Amino acid sequence: MARAVPAVERAFDVLELFLDADELSAPEITAKLGLPRTTVHELVGTLAERGYLMSADRGRFRLGVRSFQLGAAYADRLDVAREGRHVAEQIAARCRETVHVGVRDGTEVLYVAKVDSSHPVRMVSAVGARLPAHCTAVGKVLLAALPRAELDALYADRRLTAMTANSTTNRRALRRELDRIARDGVAREYCESNEAVACVAAPVRDHTGAVVAALSISVPILRWNDDVERDLADLVRHGAAAFSERLGG
Structure with a gap:
């Protein structure tokens, strides 16, 4: 098995939190994952920029359209x-x-x-x-x-x-x-x-x-x-x- 890439694992950890929550704030993600605040902000920012997360009200985030597209492509196949x-x-x-x-x-x-x-x-x-x-x-x-x-x-x-x-x-x-x-x-x-x-x-x-x-x-x-x-x-x-x-x- 290839060596896991920590940064990629952390990004997936963030995304998988949304399997059980409609919206989350950066502080909530930080608390749930136990990661440094700056790391969470970088991860969330990158995921939002790529469309996998999107901004909701009051500094909160939800899954973005790119996440839906991946899920839809998986389900279709x-x-x-x-x-x-x-x-x-x-x-x-x-x-x-x-x-x-x-x-x-x-x-x-x-x-x-x-x-x-x-x-x-x-x-x-x-x-x-x-x-x-x-x-x-x-x-x-x-x-x-x-x-x-x-x-x-x-x-x-x-x-x-x-x-x-x-x-x-x-x-x-x-x-x-x-x-x-x-x-x-x-x-x-x-x-x-x-x-x-x-x-x-x-x-x-x-x-x-x-x-x-x-x-x-x-x-x-x-x-x-x-x-x-x-x-x-x-x-x-x-x-x-x-x-x-x-x-x-």
Whole structure:
């Protein structure tokens, strides 16, 4: 991996603050990042000059049009989200449960598409949400596709935090589960990220054969049993294969 450039990292740190805030002032950015005031003013000034930030009222800043253009260009080219939504709609129509499409970002899962269950009782989630990969069926499918050396490096300095009492926090146990998922082609999760939800997921491959996303079906545990798990595992395999075909896999 190439050496990171500190100035570029700090610029991205500034921009990423706006993922959780509509507007920020230079003093607020300084406080949040712990950077010298002069450094923040230089960064903000440069980003504003290039159009990635723009001035708002009372010395505050918001994301600029250039940030929107980059995001729009990314979304326009993100076939995974567009094609995933199409397949998710088909799978959700067959099972009437919530269907997600997720991609991996480091040790997290980012949900890029979702179709809600048609049942009155269903899980609550949102496109754009992030969860620890090791706590979700989607995430474990994506982790299982990694070479083991890359997986070990990914978690070398990270603890496996728990979201529920069922979350896997032991590295060896996670490794054994990922090996099983790699053999079986389906990941299963029971109340590991949400105490009231079970889930199955399968990998999605592109034209090179690489795993680029995962498709999952999530079910409230009040509707979960062995027969449902078996049927949905078959369905999510079918859906992931159809998704892969749409990506040239």
